[in-house]
Each structure stands twice: as C-alpha cells, then as structure tokens.
Amino acid sequence: MELSTADSVDEALDELSRRGERCRVLAGGTDVMIQLARREIAPEHLLHVERLGELRAVETDGSTRLGALVTHRDLAVGRLGPGYAAVAESAATVGGLQTQVVGTIGGNVCNASPAADTLPALLVHDAEVTLRSVRGSRTVPLAEFVVGRRVTTRAPDELLTTITLGRPAPRTGDVYLKVGRRSAMEVAIVGLAARLTFDGTGVVTDARIAVASVGPRPLRSVGAETALVGGTGDAESVHAAAKALLQDVDPIDDVRGTADYRRRVIPGLLGRAVRVCAQRAEG
Amino acid sequence: MDVTLTVNGRQAQVEIEPAETLLGMLRERLRLTGTKEGCNEGECGACTVLVDGLPVDSCIYSAAATSGRSVETVEGLADDDLGRELQAAFVAAGGVQCGFCTPGFLTTLVAVLRENPEPSEPELREALAGNICRCTGYSQILDAVAATISGRNRR
Structure with a gap:
C-alpha cells in the first residue's frame, strides 16, 4: 500500500483519475482507518485529502454551501448558523469529541452507513452533493447519491467537494432526534430528522421527514410529509404521518434493537419532532 | 515512508508504513508508551493525544496525516x-x-x-x-x- 497527500483539489482529481478504484480517499480516517484495520478494504493507494483548506469553507450567502472537509465538530458548534439545528444536533451525536474533531461531513456521506446520523438532517434540508473529477463536475440530490447500504453513485475518479443546503423559509423549525441505549457514543437505533414550515396561523405548509437506521439507507418519507402538510401538528395528522412513515421503512433486527422495537418508537419520536419543530418555528 | 513532525515539542523524523496508525507510531517506533491502546476502534478514548491541539483517537488516526504537525502525548x-x-x-x-x-x-x-x-x-x-x-x-x-x-x- 502507498499513501500520498494531495496539496490541491486538482492534484487529488489527477490522482483519482489515474488510480480510480485502486485508490481510497482518506480524510479524517474515522471510518477508513477502522475498515483498513479490520481488512474490510485493501486499496493499493490511500489519497490523503484532509489538509485541503479549500474544502473546509462554509458559505452562507444565498444558499448554504459547505466543503466536504467541514468536521462534525464544526457543525456541532453551529458553524452553519440558525436554521440548521438538525444538522448541528446530528453532528453532535457522531461519536465523541475525538472523532468529531477529525470526522468530516463528506466522509459521513460517502461512507453511506444505514445509521449515518447526519444524513437524515441533510436530507430534510434538501441537500445536494457536488462531485468533481478531471471530466468535470456534477451536482445531484443527496437522495439520489446514497442509493443503498454503503453504496453511492460516486464514480471511482470523483471527489465529493461540496454539499449545498436549501435556505429554510421564515417560521421554520427543524430537529434531529436519536434513539440509542445511552445518550453518548451510540450508533442510532433510530435517527429521525424533521423540518416543518408553518404559516401565520400555525398550519404546516411544508414538511420534510427523514429517518436513519430503519432500512438499508437513510431516506425521506414523502408520505409522512404529505400527511403533515395542512395540519397543525395535531395528534391526528401526526398519527397519519406515522402510519405513512412506517410504510416507507424496512427495519431489521440487529445487535442494537429489533425491527419491532424500531417500528414501535417511530410514532412517539415523530410526535416529539413535530412539537420541537413547532416550538422552534416560533422562536 | 518518512514523516517529520513535532512530538512533545521536539522534532522527530520517523519511518512508518503508509497505513500505520498514530498510536502504533507513538508506541512502537517512538516508544512513547504512556498512550494506551484500548478498543482500537475509536470508542474508548484511552489513546487520545493532541494533534495541533485537538484531541484525537490515535488508534484510528493516520500516522502519515501528522506530517508537519504538532503532537502532544501524556508524556508531554x-x-x-x-x-x-x-x-x-x-x-x-x-x-x-x-x-x-x-x-x-x-x-x-x-x-x-x-x-x-x-x-x-x-x-x-x-x-x-x-x-x-x-x-x-x-x-x-x-x-x-x-x-x-x-x-x-x-x-
């Protein structure tokens, strides 16, 4: 195995173009180094991109754009500013301080874990990902980029460079809630993000609901969103939304929890998320 | 491959394997055995050292990534x-x-x-x-x- 450190994005793209599938991109390493140690991956080449300052920027004029190397810690302390509480809350639950200061948002997206905390939060903010290669650049919705358990549509010569989030409308609240056996250092049993926009009379005009750890990949539930729009976050609309959400998920039994348990916690979790969104939309 | 870095205020040049962890480099090559190997997968924090002042699980951090940087261990x-x-x-x-x-x-x-x-x-x-x-x-x-x-x- 070899390792090289890229000093610029262009240099990284050249390397990826030459080496393709034989190359593994290494940022903070919190997933890749473990996968190497467990021999789950055995690339010929490690391309270290962690020091590319141009991918650490956060821009909030107009749309919100964050470089792929923005760390979980950056997000947890609120670098995206108000309106993105779900992103901050999800990043704050990715491991502990030691993994948050080096783990990157681009890495969490490309690792595409079914339990990835940040993915539901990015999904409710209509995230799009930009990938660059020597061939050019493309921008796709996150929901179309992560297509299965640990599977993305990233081509071997592409580097994820930027994540773009929608701008929340006025009177919008968002939240990320996570179920685990304890409150720290947990892989989610269920992760749920919500973003609700209300009109002046408290009626939901726009809704986003996304979940993790209840299927091969984190996903949005359009059925749940539709059920919430037009209601006031009342018990009836939350009940209908939970029913729709349960139809969209496909949980399994694993060491952390059973499929049945996952299904049982979803309605209560959704109700809590709706209440928090309503509170935050007022604030 | 060689990395040059600062460890506890002193410059060090170390020969490492490309996929080596910072923990392995500190303990096995620099004989700084104060840093402990616990879970070896970033869960327990026993191996925490500071890289440019930030606390990092050295068991899952690349040794090569510390090139040109400053590492502080418990010895420091x-x-x-x-x-x-x-x-x-x-x-x-x-x-x-x-x-x-x-x-x-x-x-x-x-x-x-x-x-x-x-x-x-x-x-x-x-x-x-x-x-x-x-x-x-x-x-x-x-x-x-x-x-x-x-x-x-x-x-």
Whole structure:
C-alpha cells in the first residue's frame, strides 16, 4: 500500500483519475482507518485529502454551501448558523469529541452507513452533493447519491467537494432526534430528522421527514410529509404521518434493537419532532 | 515512508508504513508508551493525544496525516502547567484507579480547558463522552477537574 497527500483539489482529481478504484480517499480516517484495520478494504493507494483548506469553507450567502472537509465538530458548534439545528444536533451525536474533531461531513456521506446520523438532517434540508473529477463536475440530490447500504453513485475518479443546503423559509423549525441505549457514543437505533414550515396561523405548509437506521439507507418519507402538510401538528395528522412513515421503512433486527422495537418508537419520536419543530418555528 | 513532525515539542523524523496508525507510531517506533491502546476502534478514548491541539483517537488516526504537525502525548503534559495540575488533582481526588484510561482523560481535558477554562458540568460531561473509565464511575474525575479549575482561579 502507498499513501500520498494531495496539496490541491486538482492534484487529488489527477490522482483519482489515474488510480480510480485502486485508490481510497482518506480524510479524517474515522471510518477508513477502522475498515483498513479490520481488512474490510485493501486499496493499493490511500489519497490523503484532509489538509485541503479549500474544502473546509462554509458559505452562507444565498444558499448554504459547505466543503466536504467541514468536521462534525464544526457543525456541532453551529458553524452553519440558525436554521440548521438538525444538522448541528446530528453532528453532535457522531461519536465523541475525538472523532468529531477529525470526522468530516463528506466522509459521513460517502461512507453511506444505514445509521449515518447526519444524513437524515441533510436530507430534510434538501441537500445536494457536488462531485468533481478531471471530466468535470456534477451536482445531484443527496437522495439520489446514497442509493443503498454503503453504496453511492460516486464514480471511482470523483471527489465529493461540496454539499449545498436549501435556505429554510421564515417560521421554520427543524430537529434531529436519536434513539440509542445511552445518550453518548451510540450508533442510532433510530435517527429521525424533521423540518416543518408553518404559516401565520400555525398550519404546516411544508414538511420534510427523514429517518436513519430503519432500512438499508437513510431516506425521506414523502408520505409522512404529505400527511403533515395542512395540519397543525395535531395528534391526528401526526398519527397519519406515522402510519405513512412506517410504510416507507424496512427495519431489521440487529445487535442494537429489533425491527419491532424500531417500528414501535417511530410514532412517539415523530410526535416529539413535530412539537420541537413547532416550538422552534416560533422562536 | 518518512514523516517529520513535532512530538512533545521536539522534532522527530520517523519511518512508518503508509497505513500505520498514530498510536502504533507513538508506541512502537517512538516508544512513547504512556498512550494506551484500548478498543482500537475509536470508542474508548484511552489513546487520545493532541494533534495541533485537538484531541484525537490515535488508534484510528493516520500516522502519515501528522506530517508537519504538532503532537502532544501524556508524556508531554509533564512539561505543561495545566497538565501537571490536572495530574496532581487526579491523584488527590482518586481519579486514577487502574490508570489505563488516565492518559486519555488528561490529554482530552488539557485540550478542553485550554479552549474553555471554566466549562459547566454538562459541557464537561459532553466533552468527556468519548473517554470511558470502568473504575471510577467518573465522579472522582469530575472532582479532579473542579479542583484544578478552582486552584487556577485562586491564583
């Protein structure tokens, strides 16, 4: 195995173009180094991109754009500013301080874990990902980029460079809630993000609901969103939304929890998320 | 491959394997065995060292990634006022029992207190979530931090 450190994005793209599938991109390493140690991956080449300052920027004029190397810690302390509480809350639950200061948002997206905390939060903010290669650049919705358990549509010569989030409308609240056996250092049993926009009379005009750890990949539930729009976050609309959400998920039994348990916690979790969104939309 | 970095204030040039961890380089090549290997997968914090001042799980951090950077280990804290005060407070409060987690707690706490000299207890607990101790039940460790902070405020 070899390792090289890229000093610029262009240099990284050249390397990826030459080496393709034989190359593994290494940022903070919190997933890749473990996968190497467990021999789950055995690339010929490690391309270290962690020091590319141009991918650490956060821009909030107009749309919100964050470089792929923005760390979980950056997000947890609120670098995206108000309106993105779900992103901050999800990043704050990715491991502990030691993994948050080096783990990157681009890495969490490309690792595409079914339990990835940040993915539901990015999904409710209509995230799009930009990938660059020597061939050019493309921008796709996150929901179309992560297509299965640990599977993305990233081509071997592409580097994820930027994540773009929608701008929340006025009177919008968002939240990320996570179920685990304890409150720290947990892989989610269920992760749920919500973003609700209300009109002046408290009626939901726009809704986003996304979940993790209840299927091969984190996903949005359009059925749940539709059920919430037009209601006031009342018990009836939350009940209908939970029913729709349960139809969209496909949980399994694993060491952390059973499929049945996952299904049982979803309605209560959704109700809590709706209440928090309503509170935050007022604030 | 060679990396050149600063370890506890001294420049070091080390020959490493490309996929080597920072923990392996510190313990096996530089013989700095104060840093402990616990879970080896970024869960327990026993291997925490500071890279450019940030607390990092060295068991899952690339040694090559430290090229040109500054690494501080628990050995280096002996030359650091805050590090020395924390160590003494750990001993006095019973924050050290088997001792295996202690280097990780001390390095993490030095980073946390340098950034925020007076964290609230919830902030402190959250900052220490990535450090596991199976002996103390954490209370003595929090007592040691409180004693360190009040000691610094008295001066």
